Amino acid sequence: MSEKNKSILITGGAGFIGSHVVRLFVNKYPEYQIYNLDALTYAGNLENIKDLESQKNYHFIKADIKEGDVMHELFLEHRFDAVIHLAAESHVDRSITNPNDFIETNVLGTANLLNAFRAAHENSFEGKLFYHVSTDEVYGSLGKTGLFTETTSYDPQSPYASSKAASDHIVRAYGNTYGLPFVISNCSNNYGANQFPEKLIPLFINNIKKSMPLPVYGDGNYTRDWLFVEDHATAIDTIFHEGTLGETYNIGGFNEWTNLNLIKLLCQLMDQKLGRDKGSSEQLITYVKDRAGHDRRYAIDADKINRNLGWKPSVTFEEGLEKTLDWYLANENWLDNVTSGAYQTYYKKMYS
Ligand code: NAD
Numbered sequence: 001m002s003e004k005n006k007s008i009l010i011t012g013g014a015g016f017i018g019s020h021v022v023r024l025f026v027n028k029y030p031e032y033q034i035y036n037l038d039a040l041t042y043a044g045n046l047e048n049i050k051d052l053e054s055q056k057n058y059h060f061i062k063a064d065i066k067e068g069d070v071m072h073e074l075f076l077e078h079r080f081d082a083v084i085h086l087a088a089e090s091h092v093d094r095s096i097t098n099p100n101d102f103i104e105t106n107v108l109g110t111a112n113l114l115n116a117f118r119a120a121h122e123n124s125f126e127g128k129l130f131y132h133v134s135t136d137e138v139y140g141s142l143g144k145t146g147l148f149t150e151t152t153s154y155d156p157q158s159p160y161a162s163s164k165a166a167s168d169h170i171v172r173a174y175g176n177t178y179g180l181p182f183v184i185s186n187c188s189n190n191y192g193a194n195q196f197p198e199k200l201i202p203l204f205i206n207n208i209k210k211s212m213p214l215p216v217y218g219d220g221n222y223t224r225d226w227l228f229v230e231d232h233a234t235a236i237d238t239i240f241h242e243g244t245l246g247e248t249y250n251i252g253g254f255n256e257w258t259n260l261n262l263i264k265l266l267c268q269l270m271d272q273k274l275g276r277d278k279g280s281s282e283q284l285i286t287y288v289k290d291r292a293g294h295d296r297r298y299a300i301d302a303d304k305i306n307r308n309l310g311w312k313p314s315v316t317f318e319e320g321l322e323k324t325l326d327w328y329l330a331n332e333n334w335l336d337n338v339t340s341g342a343y344q345t346y347y348k349k350m351y352s
């Protein structure tokens with residue numbers, strides 16, 4: 001999609017990845033009107049996009065995608081040319097405790113947006129685009145070798161993954177049935193500034209800072225493929241503007257780490273930054289009960305987006321991790337604010 005003067009709805013823009021996507025689009029494309037729709041759940045935080053508030057092409061809408069009538073009215077009012085849909089319940093552990101929240105937001109919420117998009121354009125979609133942001137978890141778990149490609153069969157294993165898989169299928173079905181123009185991308189694990197400290201990297205940074213136990217699930221030999229969040233945002237920008245309608249793109253950094261190796265690296269870097277004795281943070285590692293149905297290994301083959309659209313990550317893992325640690329250490333207030341209140345209750349329930 002490349003025409004100018006678009007109005008673009010970005011959902012979930014107060015969350016982790018969404019805030020980076022909104023920032024990139026608002027700053028890079030002053031000719032676009034960017035509408036950030038977010039329900040501000042526990043994971044949404046207006047602090048994440050505070051720097052954008054005074055920008056002329058930025059607008060915030062507090063709304064819940066679970067409310068179909070509200071979505072319908074909003075789309076009729078604004079007739080957005082494009083949607084970049086990131087709003088979701090995103091944490092696997094929470095999906096194990098409360099699966100219905102995931103089905104309602106991720107499945108029904110996505111269908112509500114698609115229905116509203118169709119109604120607003122009366123099924124006439126010239127120049128329009130629905131971009132659905134998804135995850136590599138839809139493909140399930142890999143053995144010791146192999147990579148997820150765009151043609152890997154879906155095999156989601158957690159309530160979160162299955163809700164995202166269902167939403168991907170619904171988007172494709174609307175493309176097939178109503179001719180709704182879409183693209184989908186499935187990305188690997190993101191890390192970077194503004195990630196809520198329920199996810200591995202920010203949770204461990206916070207715990208190391210506070211000299212609290214580092215809860216490693218199971219044997220710690222689970223593998224994830226990590227991508228710097230700002231690189232995910234540039235990949236979304238590239239696919240939005242250059243991607244082929246109806247296609248799926250896998251996004252990743254060819255950057256696999258076992259949890260244990262990653263945690264040890266994190267401990268070393270934090271010891272250096274905090275001026276602590278070498279090896280002291282590693283002593284905080286504590287093995288805890290494994291996550292139910294824990295996927296053993298994810299790894300993305302990002303060859304298609306590289307070959308067809310010329311996208312590749314801009315930073316190495318070491319550079320991205322360093323930037324991330326520096327951000328968390330420089331933004332203690334952000335971390336303190338999000339870890340007060342309800343976070344304490346969540347943490348006790350999960351880890352004690
Ligand atoms: P996040 O949990 O940090 O943010 C989600 C945002 O969505 C929050 O701002 C929240 O307030 C909002 N939201 C939740 N429910 C809503 C609702 N019913 N209505 C409106 N807004 C609602 O999530 P994230 O990690 O930034 O993930 C964003 C998207 O990217 C998700 O779709 C996720 O599946 C996908 N994804 C995430 C990763 C990752 O590593 N974090 C990797 C690949 C794909």
Ligand code: DAU
Binds near residue numbers: 134135
């Ligand atoms: O692969 C993409 C997915 O990555 C996204 O779709 C999800 O939204 C995102 O949350 C992430 O899912 P993971 O389950 O891989 O991320 P998480 O940070 O929760 O866990 C990463 C690994 O670390 C996983 O193997 C579980 C383990 N872990 C996690 C936590 C929070 C621990 O060992 N201890 C912990 O306390």
